Amino acid sequence: MKNFQFKNPTKILFGKGQIENLSKEIPENAKILLLYGGGSIKKNGIYDQVKKALSAYEVVEFGGIPANPEYSILLKALQVIKEDGINFLLAVGGGSVIDGTKFLSAAALYKGDSPWDLLTANKPTTEGMPFGTVLTLPATGSEMNSGAVITRKETKEKLAMGGPGLFPFFSILDPEVVKSIPQRQLANGITDAYTHVLEQYMTYPTGALLQDRFAESILQTLVEVAPAILKDPSDYAAASNFMWSCTMALNGLIQQGVPGDWAVHMMGHELTALYGIDHARTLAIVAPSHYRYNFDSKKEKLAQYAERIWNVVDGTVEEKAKAGIEKTEEFFHSLGIKTKLSEYTDDYSETGSIVSKRFTDRGWTGLGEHKTLSPSDAEKIVEMSY
Amino acid sequence: MKNFQFKNPTKILFGKGQIENLSKEIPENAKILLLYGGGSIKKNGIYDQVKKALSAYEVVEFGGIPANPEYSILLKALQVIKEDGINFLLAVGGGSVIDGTKFLSAAALYKGDSPWDLLTANKPTTEGMPFGTVLTLPATGSEMNSGAVITRKETKEKLAMGGPGLFPFFSILDPEVVKSIPQRQLANGITDAYTHVLEQYMTYPTGALLQDRFAESILQTLVEVAPAILKDPSDYAAASNFMWSCTMALNGLIQQGVPGDWAVHMMGHELTALYGIDHARTLAIVAPSHYRYNFDSKKEKLAQYAERIWNVVDGTVEEKAKAGIEKTEEFFHSLGIKTKLSEYTDDYSETGSIVSKRFTDRGWTGLGEHKTLSPSDAEKIVEMSY
Structure with missing residues (x-):
């Protein structure tokens, strides 16, 4: 820790x-x-x-x-x-x-x-x-x-x-208040909170056992209440767990003593700035590609996540880690959230290089938990998400 | 919630x-x-x-x-x-x-x-x-x-x-600091924090899914690090999880939106006041009897606890709940903590009635999460712990 x-x-x-x-x-x-x-x-x-x-x-x-x-x-x-x-x-x-x-x-x-x-x-x-x-x-x-x-x-x-x-x-x-929120924003809220947790969790093991379990608690709760929220936002029990999970996902608690990634947000922000795509949806677009691109450095946590959240118990670390990414995409899809940039805009063919250039212009050269992700890495990740 | x-x-x-x-x-x-x-x-x-x-x-x-x-x-x-x-x-x-x-x-x-x-x-x-x-x-x-x-x-x-x-x-x-703490106090610390969580968790289901999982996270972490702490208190990774778990067990977070019991503490305090038994050990003495005495009102949470902390997946709710109490006693024993009053003092034969009288004198008539536990209930619970 x-x-x-x-x-x-x-x-x-x-x-x-x-x-x-x-x-x-x-x-x-x-x-x-x-x-x-x-x-x-x-x-x-x-x-x-x-x-x-x-x-x-x-x-x-x-x-x-x-x-x-x-x-x-x-x-x-x-x-x-x-x-x-x-x-x-x-x-x-x-x-x-x-x-x-x-x-x-x-x-x-x-x-x-x-x-x-x-x-x-x-x-x-x-x-x-x-x-x-x-x-x-x-x-x-x-x-x-x-x-x-x-x-x-x-x-x-x-x-x-x-x-x-x-x-x-x-x-x-x-x-x-949840009962009067449109479906689209409910799905966005669940996705946003879920990805906030992932940014603080999907890095590498640091022996912060309690923080890992707290993060997993939020993910599990969001997975558990998501169908109920979307089916009936006036379900107070589900709404209250949804609301408290969103708050706990980003009030600083689960980030203490562990590395943070946040590269998904940095890339996602560019997609919102460029195309006006809802913030949460940009995260769902970028996250799976980000985890595939950085698979080797994230596979231990991806495998732990697959085991504890999605009950993937069989297979090697790599197989579980891969399943973890797929389960994440399936979860976003279950909320009605599309995970490919081309599903949001036809104007995507240069997006990777535009994002790369904007990062370079701002001097952002070391994103992610290892501070090693370069603008050209971001370019490739965004391209993988087309 | x-x-x-x-x-x-x-x-x-x-x-x-x-x-x-x-x-x-x-x-x-x-x-x-x-x-x-x-x-x-x-x-x-x-x-x-x-x-x-x-x-x-x-x-x-x-x-x-x-x-x-x-x-x-x-x-x-x-x-x-x-x-x-x-x-x-x-x-x-x-x-x-x-x-x-x-x-x-x-x-x-x-x-x-x-x-x-x-x-x-x-x-x-x-x-x-x-x-x-x-x-x-x-x-x-x-x-x-x-x-x-x-x-x-x-x-x-x-x-x-x-x-x-x-x-x-x-x-x-x-x-x-953990490396210089005597074994007895390490065992006490783990038991104290563990019981703090139980007091806020072992009540009845209220649909507070996230709070339940946070409480379980602390219990799981304490169970996971306890052997390492007792074997080698200079193990920094274990010590840091132990320390942070103890803080999170009673900083108010997991008690929000859920009922609290705290009758174990009320009875335990009397055992310390009467016999000078270490605070944590009084909790380990009282808790199992308390859960057996109030089995019907606590069995759902006891079963959930047995499943999620101790992996007891087979059996009826009652069977799992019973196993949960036994696993708790075994855990305390694994720390070197005795769970019967007679193992601490020979002078126990009137303790139940003394505790009952002290509660009555103070006007304490409604302890526990249902505020229904009377001094004579406390008497019986303490007697069960002889």
Whole structure:
């Protein structure tokens, strides 16, 4: 087990009716900017519940934060924060709204020239305007971590930021929201959380036995509840396990003391930036090819995964490892998620070299858990996923 | 899954050499009371490492906190805190030193008549003097939770306290300490952590699939590393999994959304208070009888446990459940832990009725996950453990 330092101060309020407790978590003198996305919260009743719970506060609203939160739109919200003297942010939405709110939390206190520096400077953010979240879409885990990914259409970029100053003060997770989520987003959420675990698990054995078992626990639970969620999202028992699994998949716990890969995300982000493919689906496109390309360095963990998650007990390490990749593809297919780039766009023939060039331009030469994956490796992996 | 609220703000510094980082975690102006136990930290080198790391601070020392931290001794430490203007506490030790430090953290800011009220008032402590810990004995999980158990010899009492104000600011977990721990305490630590998990798991199914699997992950890891730890405590890989498992067993995570039992601890505390039997051993004495006595209400979880931890796949639910209890006893025996009260004292013939009377005197009428266990039930369970 590697050395680690871990702190996660976010308070979780989980379960039915927790939105009613919102005002207990926000300081009395708060002037709140309520941030949300395309307006689904107005249809599913969450908006009304939140407004009712905030009736004692001064609240300004900023809606319209899109999936893959867009820099130019967030700059408009930043202007509202400054002009209206906002001192508390409340994200009501999924990972995009929460990530956008994290960017705003940092940007509101940023002293430098351009807030875009927060995305490019590669420095942890230690201070942000306080914020909370009401999660409406289990998937990204953003509700209990300090990271964010922001998109800039103008330059077709999708970059990450974060740091210890960007944990939500609190997050409200009411599994009843799951029943109003469209099938496509449910499948995306399951795939996203599943791949988050894989990025922290599918590396090489380091003797971190407990972390391995925790990671496997999340994978097993997602596999177990996925059919129920897709069949009947109003199944509260399944929805609550789905929601808590998504949070635990990326709140920092399972990454402690183990190597992380994250190359699947780096390649996937490019596919979203280039073609607008849903984030989760880009992960399902890239992951199987990534594991095949890096088979030798990942085969021990792939075999352990095949055994413990998919009950593949016969065969050599290589045979089990191979079966593990196939089972992963089958699982994504069972969710209605396609795993080939050509199933999403006809314009794929140059994608490998485009991704390679973008990585090179950014100076990214050592991705993956061994920090050895080059842009030309990424090119080949993306090509394998056509 | 039941509703829950969860926040754990303790920062963990895990691994070799982390004591060197002590000064980064303590405020510059701190006047520190360094608390420790019987002096083993002076033999194993931890004391010297800590003193070196604190060389820039004003440090007062208070040693001699015994196993089952004793109220009258802690009152002397409280006097030092007040007379010397201490504003930061550092516990260097195992669960007893850390629990004692939590009591002092609360008592230092307590405005009431007698600090014993903190143990009897049954009110969560929301405010304490800041403190950190350097863990030298993995077992209780106190290093990452906000609870404490304090003993008062004068009245043969052992009572619990805690609350959101009593989380350590930080805890340093260096698995290298494990190599200097005597076998008896290693066996106790494994048994203590294992039983902590059982108290939160061995109840009834609530559809909290992820929490069940996390709990099982800790049990499996403890079972897996126990032989290696006892054979060679300098095995760093085993020691690190043991240490992290003990912390995760009682840092609040696996108890979220599920019922808790804790009757084993309530009965076990009495056996320590009456006979001075090691805390962990009292749990191993009581748990099997408790599970046999409450077999019908616990059999589903007992069977699941037998299947997933001990690979008992054949038989009815009842047969598997019964095997689960037997496997638990065998596991304790494999650690050198005896599971009958008569193996610890000859003076056991009235213990059941004494425990029953003490519960009655304290008004404890509804223990266990169903809050239905009466003092006379406790009497019978203790008698079954003779």
